[in-house]
Amino acid sequence: xxxxxxxxxxxxxxxxxxxxxxxxxxxxxxxxxxxxxxxxxxxxxxxxxxxxxxxxxxxxxxxxxxxxxxxxxxxxxxxxxxxxxxxxxxxxxxxxxxxxxxxxxxxxxxxxxxxxxxxxxxxxxxxxxxxxxxxxxxxxxxxxxxxxxxxxxxxxxxxxxxxxxxxxxxxxxxxxxxxxxxxxxxxxxxxxxxxxxxxxxxxxxxxxxxxxxxxxxxxxxxxxxxxxxxxxxxxxxxxxxxxxxxxxxxxxxxxxxxxxxxxxxxxxxxxxxxxxxxxxxxxxxxxxxxxxxxxxxxxxxxxxxxxxxxxxxxxxxxxxxxxxxxxxxxxxxxxxxxxxxxxxxxxxxxxxxxxxxxxxxxxxxxxxxxxxxxxxxxxxxxxxxxxxxxxxxxxxxxxxxxxxxxxxxxxxxxxxxxxxxxxxxxxxxxxxxxxxxxx
Amino acid sequence: xxxxxxxxxxxxxxxxxxxxxxxxxxxxxxxxxxxxxxxxxxxxxxxxxxxxxxxxxxxxxxxxxxxxxxxxxxxxxxxxxxxxxxxxxxxxxxxxxxxxxxxxxxxxxxxxxxxxxxxxxxxxxxxxxxxxxxxxxxxxxxxxxxxxxxxxxxxxxxxxxxxxxxxxxxxxxxxxxxxxxxxxxxxxxxxxxxxxxxxxxxxxxxxxxxxxxxxxxxxxxxxxxxxxxxxxxxxxxxxxxxxxxxxxxxxxxxxxxxxxxxxxxxxxxxxxxxxxxxxxxxxxxxxxxxxxxxxxxxxxxxxxxxxxxxxxxxxx
Numbered sequence: 001x002x003x004x005x006x007x008x009x010x011x012x013x014x015x016x017x018x019x020x021x022x023x024x025x026x027x028x029x030x031x032x033x034x035x036x037x038x039x040x041x042x043x044x045x046x047x048x049x050x051x052x053x054x055x056x057x058x059x060x061x062x063x064x065x066x067x068x069x070x071x072x073x074x075x076x077x078x079x080x081x082x083x084x085x086x087x088x089x090x091x092x093x094x095x096x097x098x099x100x101x102x103x104x105x106x107x108x109x110x111x112x113x114x115x116x117x118x119x120x121x122x123x124x125x126x127x128x129x130x131x132x133x134x135x136x137x138x139x140x141x142x143x144x145x146x147x148x149x150x151x152x153x154x155x156x157x158x159x160x161x162x163x164x165x166x167x168x169x170x171x172x173x174x175x176x177x178x179x180x181x182x183x184x185x186x187x188x189x190x191x192x193x194x195x196x197x198x199x200x201x202x203x204x205x206x207x208x209x210x211x212x213x214x215x216x217x218x219x220x221x222x223x224x225x226x227x228x229x230x231x232x233x234x235x236x237x238x239x240x241x242x243x244x245x246x247x248x249x250x251x252x253x254x255x256x257x258x259x260x261x262x263x264x265x266x267x268x269x270x271x272x273x274x275x276x277x278x279x280x281x282x283x284x285x286x287x288x289x290x291x292x293x294x295x296x297x298x299x300x301x302x303x304x305x306x307x308x309x310x311x312x313x314x315x316x317x318x319x320x321x322x323x324x325x326x327x328x329x330x331x332x333x334x335x336x337x338x339x340x341x342x343x344x345x346x347x348x349x350x351x352x353x354x355x356x357x358x359x360x361x362x363x364x365x366x367x368x369x370x371x372x373x374x375x376x377x378x379x380x381x382x383x384x385x386x387x388x389x390x391x392x393x394x395x396x397x398x399x400x401x402x403x404x405x406x407x408x409x410x411x412x413x414x415x416x417x418x419x420x421x422x423x424x425x426x427x428x429x430x431x432x433x434x435x436x437x438x439x
Numbered sequence: 440x441x442x443x444x445x446x447x448x449x450x451x452x453x454x455x456x457x458x459x460x461x462x463x464x465x466x467x468x469x470x471x472x473x474x475x476x477x478x479x480x481x482x483x484x485x486x487x488x489x490x491x492x493x494x495x496x497x498x499x500x501x502x503x504x505x506x507x508x509x510x511x512x513x514x515x516x517x518x519x520x521x522x523x524x525x526x527x528x529x530x531x532x533x534x535x536x537x538x539x540x541x542x543x544x545x546x547x548x549x550x551x552x553x554x555x556x557x558x559x560x561x562x563x564x565x566x567x568x569x570x571x572x573x574x575x576x577x578x579x580x581x582x583x584x585x586x587x588x589x590x591x592x593x594x595x596x597x598x599x600x601x602x603x604x605x606x607x608x609x610x611x612x613x614x615x616x617x618x619x620x621x622x623x624x625x626x627x628x629x630x631x632x633x634x635x636x637x638x639x640x641x642x643x644x645x646x647x648x649x650x651x652x653x654x655x656x657x658x659x660x661x662x663x664x665x666x667x668x669x670x671x672x673x674x675x676x677x678x679x680x681x682x683x684x685x686x687x688x689x690x691x692x693x694x695x696x697x698x699x700x701x702x703x704x705x706x707x708x709x710x711x712x713x714x715x716x717x718x719x720x721x722x723x724x725x726x727x728x729x730x731x732x733x734x735x736x737x738x739x740x741x742x743x744x745x746x747x748x749x750x751x752x753x754x755x
Binding site for chain 2: 086089093110113114115191194202203204258259260261262263268271272275277397399400401403404407408411412415417
């Protein structure tokens with residue numbers, strides 16, 4: 001082979017390598033290109049619930065961590081929120097270099113079952129702040145096999161948002177139960193004025209709202225550890241109370257919600273409330289900042305979520321958190337980072353800035369949470385027998401396939417293409433089979 | 440295959456004994472090395488995922504249990520093809536491609552004919568026409584989703600203000616309206632591509648042809664049928680083929696506008712496949728849907744190429 005040929009081969013290989021390496025970089029922002037540092041360790045960290053503000057906040061906290069731990073650098077990866085969890089799953093499947101990751105309650109089981117994330121028990125046993133976590137935060141941390149796989153960084157708990165001005169105008173009291181909510185919503189509905197009582201969620205994951213109604217109707221008979229089942233082993237969908245709940249749910253849609261809310265997702269339901277189309281909204285605390293920005297002070301307020309005829313209300317309190325990969329080469333340093341981010345002071349600061357409910361007990365004494373829009377969240381947390389935290393059966397094999405059709409089924413029901421009886425029968429059969437087939 | 444035999448025999452005759460029959464010249468080697476990066480690139484980013492996808496379509500590949508992946512024969516295909524959703528998804532895919540294509544072609548043609556003529560501000564006008572093509576499909580979906588919103592959408596507002604309707608239409612709450620809405624958004628997006636391609640073809644028609652046609656007594660309509668259309672036909676046929684493939688594989692607008700809602704009435708194959716991955720976490724079934732899309736497109740392409748002899752076209 002002549003000189004020219006060698007040059008040609010070298011060029012081709014360089015180009016091909018550059019092309020492949022270039023294309024295999026994660027499509028995410030990254031502070032540092034090098035995975036390790038000559039003077040210490042560089043941790044790779046990935047967040048899931050990304051937003052520009054949240055990423056900036058995390059970077060600030062990571063800078064503080066680096067200042068306190070001169071031998072450790074942190075390389076933060078922030079994939080776009082849409083698809084971030086898929087991106088993290090792909091990174092784990094490919095065993096990409098990663099030390100700390102944001103785990104969410106719906107993928108914790110999947111990650112632990114596939115051996116992607118580390119059991120943090122050896123670390124939490126020695127961690128003095130573990131007992132500072134609230135009960136709900138501890139349940140989120142340990143709900144998979146009663147093992148701490150991650151430390152929650154904020155709780156997503158729903159409350160009722162309502163228009164105080166409309167309520168005053170119509171002489172309506174703030175609803176405490178689902179029945180009162182329907183009465184109030186109907187009274188506040190006036191299609192001629194483009195006003196509706198309730199910001200209905202019929203679009204993506206709208207099934208979750210149908211479920212909170214069903215849970216509230218079935219009350220304490222629901223198994224809190226796997227809330228698609230009753231304590232006696234039947235499915236949630238087999239009870240007469242669930243049928244009543246679904247009939248109620250349809251009434252709420254037909255008589256007090258905008259017709260097109262059958263396809264509303266998070267954005268539309270919040271927009272409906274803040275833009276003055278709907279009087280009530282049930283949502284997470286992250287709506288507060290947006291509502292503060294777009295609505296006049298004194299025209300809206302928050303209240304605990306409505307109770308069912310059973311006298312209780314359940315919801316799945318979302319609690320994402322920081323976990324560690326099982327294959328991390330820097331586990332001690334990774335835990336140091338998790339420990340730093342989960343410190344009561346840091347964690348409360350993070351929760352305040354991201355508009356979530358704090359995971360540490362001491363935050364309940366914080367003025368920021370004791371008064372104003374956040375107060376109902378704390379009020380609900382302090383009544384755990386009335387406002388129950390339950391879990392979805394995300395550890396069942398059929399969870400994914402069910403999710404894939406649940407929204408469609410609910411929409412078919414709301415659009416009168418499927419009866420409540422048929423819908424519940426379908427889901428009852430599905431989950432009865434799932435339970436029977438479970439290992 | 441028959442043509443290869445004589446070549447092998449001839450090679451055997453000319454190659455001296457003891458040497459290999461397969462030799463590449465220096466030029467051949469150089470060309471091969473030049474092509475190597477492209478071959479590697481296409482192999483890694485096109486053929487590997489394709490082969491991987493085909494393999495996954497025969498496996499129980501779910502995110503729930505990655506430790507227990509096995510070959511399950513045709514189960515994924517059986518599940519997809521016998522699903523009650525499948526007939527509607529197939530019909531929607533047909534409507535989606537057919538109506539999008541017909542109206543994109545029609546409006547694209549009209550715009551190209553208009554833009555062919557020189558007039559004041561033609562550049563700005565062209566920029567407006569081509570603008571949608573430069574935008575992300577997902578973003579277009581989000582924009583149209585808000586435009587079609589019954590409460591805050593500009594479309595209902597316009598219809599109400601012009602007195603065409605008395606009450607807002609819930610476009611995205613009704614299956615038929617929702618399907619029409621996503622197709623309208625897609626037409627808006629794709630018109631630019633047809634306009635660009637047809638305009639390029641129109642501008643390549645020699646003026647002499649029109650002059651000759653005029654001398655032979657052809658009027659404007661006859662010139663269109665006898666000169667314009669035959670001349671741009673190869674471009675049109677290739678563009679139609681490309682667009683059919685792209686439209687069927689284009690979930691962005693539907694995904695952002697309705698995500699298949701309401702009640703699955705706007706799902707096409709591509710969005711159905713995404714649904715299987717994102718919510719169902721079932722890569723096996725999603726891959727089976729992907730393989731079905733590839734088979735449909737291959738059959739269509741073979742039929743189309745045979746019917747139109749489109750491989751001889753492509754003057755662009």
